[in-house]
Amino acid sequence: MAYGDPDGGGVGGWLAFLVLVLAVFRPLAVLVSTVANLYGDPNVALAYGAVWPTVQAFEWLLNAAMIGGCWYLAWRLYYRPVWRTVPITIAGIWLVSVAYQLIDLAGVSVISGAPFGLLIGYVVRPLVQSVIFSALWTAYLLRSKRVANTYLRHDEREVAEVFG
Numbered sequence: 001m002a003y004g005d006p007d008g009g010g011v012g013g014w015l016a017f018l019v020l021v022l023a024v025f026r027p028l029a030v031l032v033s034t035v036a037n038l039y040g041d042p043n044v045a046l047a048y049g050a051v052w053p054t055v056q057a058f059e060w061l062l063n064a065a066m067i068g069g070c071w072y073l074a075w076r077l078y079y080r081p082v083w084r085t086v087p088i089t090i091a092g093i094w095l096v097s098v099a100y101q102l103i104d105l106a107g108v109s110v111i112s113g114a115p116f117g118l119l120i121g122y123v124v125r126p127l128v129q130s131v132i133f134s135a136l137w138t139a140y141l142l143r144s145k146r147v148a149n150t151y152l153r154h155d156e157r158e159v160a161e162v163f164g
Contacts, residue, residue, distance in 0.1 A: 055108060070096050
C-alpha cells in the first residue's frame with residue numbers, strides 16, 4: 001500500500017509494477033529474445049531453408065501483435081478504472097503469455113513442416129514460465145485490495161437510480 005493512501009486505491013504498488021511490466025519489460029524481453037533466436041546463430045536460417053523468410057515474417061508479426069496487446073493492457077489498467085478492466089486484463093495476460101507461446105509453436109510447425117511434438121521441447125521452459133507469470137498475476141488481480149479499490153464494481157441498479 002502506498003504511503004499516505006488510506007484506502008489503497010489507484011495505480012500504485014504491485015499494480016503499477018504490472019503496468020510497467022506490460023508496457024516496457026515484456027515487450028523489450030520479447031524483442032531481445034526474438035533477435036537472439038532468429039539471428040544469434042546463422043545455422044537457424046540454414047535449418048529452415050526456403051521457408052526462412054516466411055518464418056521471420058511470422059515471428060515479427062506475432063511479436064508485433066503481442067506487444068500491441070501488452071500496450072493495450074497497460075493502457076487499460078492505467079486509464080480505465082472500471083471493473084471490466086480486470087477480467088479483460090486477466091484474459092489478455094493469458095493471451096500474451098501462454099497463448100503466444102502456443103501460437104508461435106504451432107505457426108513455426110505449420111510453416112516449416114516440423115512435427116509439433118519435436119518443437120515442443122524447445123518451449124517447455126518458456127511455457128512453464130508463462131503459466132506461472134499468468135497464474136500469479138491472475139491471483140493478484142482477483143485478490144488485491146488495491147485492485148478492488150481502483151477498479152470499482154458499480155451496481156447497474158444504483159447507476160439507473162442516479163441517471164434514470
